[in-house]
Amino acid sequence: MERIAVLPERERGVCCPPTIRLRPEKVAGTSEILKALADPTRLQMAIALRDAKEPLCICDFTATFDLSQPTVSHHMAKLKEAGLVEVTKRGIWSFYRLAPDLPAAGRRILEAIS
Amino acid sequence: MERIAVLPERERGVCCPPTIRLRPEKVAGTSEILKALADPTRLQMAIALRDAKEPLCICDFTATFDLSQPTVSHHMAKLKEAGLVEVTKRGIWSFYRLAPDLPAAGRRILEAIS
DNA sequence: GCAACGCATTGACGATTGTCAATGGGTATG
DNA sequence: CATACCCATTGACAATCGTCAATGCGTTGC
Structure with a gap:
């Protein structure tokens, strides 16, 4: 990601469409993950799960957020749909943790945010 | 981000609200960046700009995407609002590049996606 | 059995988003 | 000046989103 210094010389009517290297499914999947994290509440929930030593339940977040x-x-549920989160039920509680089989893209994004 | 093995013991009526370490402004800023990247088209545009050797103009993308x-x-404009992208006008063209003064959060996220 | 708890689902609502057609403004070419 | 090009803005529209109240379901404790 180095600095780009000069502007290219262009000719009228001739464009330089960039080549898209990513497969469409990859694009869709990554943007799904990003969409799941793009809400302030879900972002904080995901970070909390990332940093938590133990799984958390819904009531924990209900107490945290207004x-x-x-x-x-x-x-x-949105985080779960995106494959970021996994749920285990026991008794009356549903315990949520970060998905252990998180795809590499999701893991890198989760580590990148702060 | 190590694996969490056991479920916590819980008592009825007692929750364990996670402590949110992030400042609200930081949360808002990061989720703005994520929101900007969460659209498939914008995701591909951002990656193209990240990998481009030269700045690109709008007509390049108009040729690429349908x-x-x-x-x-x-x-x-959304990428620009989020601070991810910078524009330089010359002649009839508007050249876009990745913002050189990209905040660390944005840079890490951009490097994480693929 | 009954009440209380934790959670998911449904339905509804305003707000936001992605898209295009239409338009206008700036810049180069003839 | 007139035309062609590149781009941004506006207005409109359907679709999606974030939120809550209401409801239902399974589990625990009395």
């Missing part, structure tokens, strides 16, 4: 329980549940 | 020029222009 949001209703259905809303928190809805956000967590 | 989208109207206003739409491409609109997407580029």
Whole structure:
């Protein structure tokens, strides 16, 4: 990612379409992950799960954020749909943790955010 | 980001709200960056700019994607609003490049995606 | 059995988003 | 001046999103 200094010389009517190296499925998957993390609440939830020593439940986040329980549940479902999060039920609780089989793209993004 | 093995013991009515270490402004800024990258078209545009040896103009992307020029222009404006992209006008062209003063968060995220 | 708890789902609402057609402004060429 | 090119802005539209109230379901404790 080095600095680009000069502007290219261009001729009228001639464009330089960049070649897209990424496969469409890869683009879709990555943008799904990004979309899941692009909401402030979900971003904080994901970071909390990333940094947590133990799995967390919905009620933990309901206590943290000023949001209703259905809303928190809805956000967590989005993280799960994106493959970022995994759930284990025990008793009346649903424990959430970061997906252990997180794809490399997701892992790198999660490590990049702060 | 090590594996979490065991589930915590919980008591009814007692939750364990995670402590949010991130400042609210930081959360807002990062989620703005993520939101800007969360669209498939903008994701590909950002990656193209990241990997390009020279700045690119709007018409380059209009040729690449099957989208109207206003739409491409609109997407580029979103990347610019998020501080990811910088524009230099010369003649009839507007040349876009990755922002040289990209905040660390943005740079790490951009390097993480693929 | 019954009440309380934790959670997911549904339905509804305003807000935001992605897209295009239409338009206008600036710049080069003839 | 007139035309062609590149680009940004506006207005409009359907689609999606974030949120909550209401509801239902499974589990635990009395």
